[in-house]
Amino acid sequence: xxxxxxxxxxxxxxxxxxxxxxxxxxxxxxxxFCYHKKLSIAANCRMCLVEIEKAxxxxxxxxxxxxxxxxxxxxxxxxxxAQRAVMEFLLINHPLDCPVCDQGxxxxxxxxxxxxxxxxxxxxxxxxCVDDEDIGPLISTYxxxxxxxxxxxxxxxxxxxxxxxxxxxxxxxxxxSTYVGKSVKSEVSGNIIDICPVGALTSKPYKxxxxxxxxxxxxxxxxxxxxxxxxxxxxxxxxxxKGREVKRVVPxxxxxxxETWLSDRDRFSYEGLNSENRVTRPMIKQxxxxxxxxxxxxMDMAYQGFAKIVEMKNPDAIxxxxxxSATTEEHYLFQQLLRAIGTNNIDHxxxxxxxxxxxxxxxxxxxxxxIEELEKQDTIVLIGSNIRHEQPLAGVRVRKxxxxxxxxxxxxxxxxxxxxxxxxxxxxxxxxxxxFLSEVVKALADKYKNKRFIEWLKDIKPSQDAIDxxxxxxxxxxxxxxxxxxxxxxxxxxxxxxxxxxxxxxxxKGNYGELTTGANSAGxxxxxxxxHRLPTGENDSAGLNAQxxxxxxxxxxxxxxxxxxxxVANPQQALTALRYAPHVVVLSPFVSETMKxxxxxxxxxxxxxxxxxxxxxVEGTTQRFRSANAPMGEARPGWKVLRVMGNxxxxxxxxxKDLEEVQMSFKEESDDDRKxxxxxxxxxxxxxxxxxxxxxxxxxxPMYRVDATTRYAKxxxxxxxxxxxxxxxxxxxxxxxxxxxxxxxxxxxxxNDESIQVKxxxxxxxxxxxxxxxxxxxxxAGFGEVAGIVEVKIP
Amino acid sequence: MxxxxxxxxxxxxxxxxxxxxxxxxxNMWRKKITVQYPEEETPVSFRFRxxxxxxxxxxxxxxxxxxxxxxxxxxxxxxxxESEPRADxxxxxxxxxxxxxxxxxxxxxxxxxxxxxxxxxxxxxYHMEERGENIMTKEKLLAIGDMFEEKIAKAKKLxxxxx
Ligand code: SF4
Ligand code: SF4
Ligand code: SF4
Ligand code: FES
Numbered sequence: 001x002x003x004x005x006x007x008x009x010x011x012x013x014x015x016x017x018x019x020x021x022x023x024x025x026x027x028x029x030x031x032x033f034c035y036h037k038k039l040s041i042a043a044n045c046r047m048c049l050v051e052i053e054k055a056x057x058x059x060x061x062x063x064x065x066x067x068x069x070x071x072x073x074x075x076x077x078x079x080x081x082a083q084r085a086v087m088e089f090l091l092i093n094h095p096l097d098c099p100v101c102d103q104g105x106x107x108x109x110x111x112x113x114x115x116x117x118x119x120x121x122x123x124x125x126x127x128x129c130v131d132d133e134d135i136g137p138l139i140s141t142y143x144x145x146x147x148x149x150x151x152x153x154x155x156x157x158x159x160x161x162x163x164x165x166x167x168x169x170x171x172x173x174x175x176x177s178t179y180v181g182k183s184v185k186s187e188v189s190g191n192i193i194d195i196c197p198v199g200a201l202t203s204k205p206y207k208x209x210x211x212x213x214x215x216x217x218x219x220x221x222x223x224x225x226x227x228x229x230x231x232x233x234x235x236x237x238x239x240x241x242k243g244r245e246v247k248r249v250v251p252x253x254x255x256x257x258x259e260t261w262l263s264d265r266d267r268f269s270y271e272g273l274n275s276e277n278r279v280t281r282p283m284i285k286q287x288x289x290x291x292x293x294x295x296x297x298x299m300d301m302a303y304q305g306f307a308k309i310v311e312m313k314n315p316d317a318i319x320x321x322x323x324x325s326a327t328t329e330e331h332y333l334f335q336q337l338l339r340a341i342g343t344n345n346i347d348h349x350x351x352x353x354x355x356x357x358x359x360x361x362x363x364x365x366x367x368x369x370x371i372e373e374l375e376k377q378d379t380i381v382l383i384g385s386n387i388r389h390e391q392p393l394a395g396v397r398v399r400k401x402x403x404x405x406x407x408x409x410x411x412x413x414x415x416x417x418x419x420x421x422x423x424x425x426x427x428x429x430x431x432x433x434x435x436f437l438s439e440v441v442k443a444l445a446d447k448y449k450n451k452r453f454i455e456w457l458k459d460i461k462p463s464q465d466a467i468d469x470x471x472x473x474x475x476x477x478x479x480x481x482x483x484x485x486x487x488x489x490x491x492x493x494x495x496x497x498x499x500x501x502x503x504x505x506x507x508x509k510g511n512y513g514e515l516t517t518g519a520n521s522a523g524x525x526x527x528x529x530x531x532h533r534l535p536t537g538e539n540d541s542a543g544l545n546a547q548x549x550x551x552x553x554x555x556x557x558x559x560x561x562x563x564x565x566x567x568v569a570n571p572q573q574a575l576t577a578l579r580y581a582p583h584v585v586v587l588s589p590f591v592s593e594t595m596k597x598x599x600x601x602x603x604x605x606x607x608x609x610x611x612x613x614x615x616x617x618v619e620g621t622t623q624r625f626r627s628a629n630a631p632m633g634e635a636r637p638g639w640k641v642l643r644v645m646g647n648x649x650x651x652x653x654x655x656x657k658d659l660e661e662v663q664m665s666f667k668e669e670s671d672d673d674r675k676x677x678x679x680x681x682x683x684x685x686x687x688x689x690x691x692x693x694x695x696x697x698x699x700x701x702p703m704y705r706v707d708a709t710t711r712y713a714k715x716x717x718x719x720x721x722x723x724x725x726x727x728x729x730x731x732x733x734x735x736x737x738x739x740x741x742x743x744x745x746x747x748x749x750x751x752n753d754e755s756i757q758v759k760x761x762x763x764x765x766x767x768x769x770x771x772x773x774x775x776x777x778x779x780x781a782g783f784g785e786v787a788g789i790v791e792v793k794i795p
Numbered sequence: 796m797x798x799x800x801x802x803x804x805x806x807x808x809x810x811x812x813x814x815x816x817x818x819x820x821x822n823m824w825r826k827k828i829t830v831q832y833p834e835e836e837t838p839v840s841f842r843f844r845x846x847x848x849x850x851x852x853x854x855x856x857x858x859x860x861x862x863x864x865x866x867x868x869x870x871x872x873x874x875x876x877e878s879e880p881r882a883d884x885x886x887x888x889x890x891x892x893x894x895x896x897x898x899x900x901x902x903x904x905x906x907x908x909x910x911x912x913x914x915x916x917x918x919x920x921y922h923m924e925e926r927g928e929n930i931m932t933k934e935k936l937l938a939i940g941d942m943f944e945e946k947i948a949k950a951k952k953l954x955x956x957x958x
Contacts, residue, residue: 099910100860210878211863240890
């Protein structure tokens, strides 16, 4: 520890720490532009000049390391003069039109020139002007305002791995540019809006619509991935508006989860909240026509339908699917309602198709280390994970680990475009995921002479690739094996999990993680929104799971925040089952034509900013949040709707007065402190390769098509490229199929007798004999299942 | 004693009466200050804060850039602005309402405006007949601005000397 003085205050610092870091901790403010606590030091703006005793000149505090007994002055005449001069230089080429600038009112340059600048400038010559570039639908640029602090460039290099942004030319002529004027394509690009100290980079969807001073700030939790990033929702309102409107979302610092960053999905998805597809009044279908009605009659119709099924048939003919992004309270009430009706057909695992490990699964799927610790791993093994798109900020952590010298290994069905290098990356297709993994396990078992596993996998002969891969895993000291969405929705997900657990068991070290889909998978498990487990954690006689509910059609469905044509693993089957079902009740913030087709009652519920509740993230942390604005129109928070539905049935235990009571009841029933436990070793899998005849369809959900709110967010939709909407096929497979057309032409894809036309993209990142065609798109709405067999021809 | 004699003399000569009549006489010849409103009007200072208006540039472009400073400064919360990028990418209001019933004609908005867009015109002749007319919309305010542009420009010029 070093001790020194800033403005007469004694301050402590670690050796090697800079003056500004120590000052920040001690609460002494030193003005700065280029310094950012999460980025490397550039020391190019000179705003942080301070006087140091016995130093000949003012010194930049952001780059100068603290040393024992030095005396620093931030407000001495020398320092003040330096600050004023720097400010004058910075303003030479900066336009002085704050009133039109979107940063006005929250601009670091504005603030510092008020605080540290001089009132007049001696500069009367012409100012420099810089052309703007269109860098995509999310970020708007006004490059003349740029003060060349290079924060954005360093963010691109160091955090996001988007080298598109750079500084060109030198000195006076320096410009920040994307070199070739292409748009910035990164899943975390929005952060440059926050870190840009001036109005050079601002948010496009928010552009010119509000001012910082009219916004009200509400702390909340991001609802799209399993990390639970902390956010601020900013709302505004005026006398003509009923309620408050969400204007933007910005990150709330939380070192443990999102640091100071936020993914673009979490940042821009709020646009969906104000979409015209919001449903604002309860709707019922009568004689094939939709009419808007009041809550009383809509709820009554919803209830009558279910009551009739219970009476005529039995409660098991009813099933419920809930979105994994619903709050824990909603999950809890959802299962309480259905279990009170008398059915165990409850599930939130809408994208899963293999449920063979359900009974053995731990309290909830998650991560055995903290999110924060991800970046400290020296070996990270990604299994079927497009982490950049699935959990962008976990991707940032992995990239950090890689930058710190860690190595990343990957096994994927299709080659993923990572922003870090992989030491070894296997692209094995759907069919070879399990065989390859079992070879790796075998190689490790052989190496460690572990009889039990050698016996278990006696028919397996590891290939050289598998031996190398095993060797790489074995070298790691701090290892994390992460399963992504491609593994979890794999037809042999159970086998993949058991093999991963086997690896960890053989190595006797390493960390395990399932990066689940949705924001609250963990909460759903804890609350008992699964067919076989109660909120108490006990296994129950299992009902139907998400897959079976559609493969064995039921009479009544209760859907909560799910759009089956996009969201589930087998949209085609789901739609068929729903269309035949006599009674379908949907609780959703949005309505679509497809929904009107299959539903009988649509009950509007609040979207993410409009509800209070809690999410449990992948590491098991419960985070509570409050609503930022009132639900749109007559919509009500989901938990209230479920509670009142319970009253219609006259069930006991449904007279919660507020959300706290729901939380209390949940807490009483389940042990709230249940922590993540690593899944137990279970070895009953047989490892037949999933090798159906024909072309296998690789399915994932594009980053901005994961849930209804994102799908209705306009600007995010504009960033989806044509390529992502196409069927991608390996060039050799294209030849075998005799598709003599180039990329960009239409092909017909047929799955289960249904056909759609999409563009063809010849892409050698896709393994042979596979077709990579994502779900969740308009093109593939209601189309066939994950990992199904498809045919491709020229239409 | 002397006092008493003075008083006595004054009351006999009707001195006080003539003194009073003297004032009447003087005022009879003074210039009249009564103004025969509405035929006549008192002169109005160029700083008089009358009806509100939004101005345009000589080329017809509206001045307002939707910075919302006037909205923020207005002590009576009389101004409501909504803004959006216009098709040409500039920052513009889509709604600019002033509630004339709330407005206390303090002129703060005029002081705050960086582009001399919202102004209080030295003009007091305006009235409302119907409920709802108190909401001065953007169109109305711009029309008033167009109507009085000459007057506003003159007032601004005279005022500039004191700034
Ligand atoms: S655009 Fe903003 S962040 Fe980037 S260099 Fe310029 S001022 Fe800095
Ligand atoms: S004159 Fe004063 S009260 Fe009237 S709108 Fe302007 S700021 Fe508000
Ligand atoms: S009238 Fe003036 S102060 Fe008010 S928003 Fe327009 S430009 Fe800004
Ligand atoms: S903050 Fe120190 S030089 Fe920019």
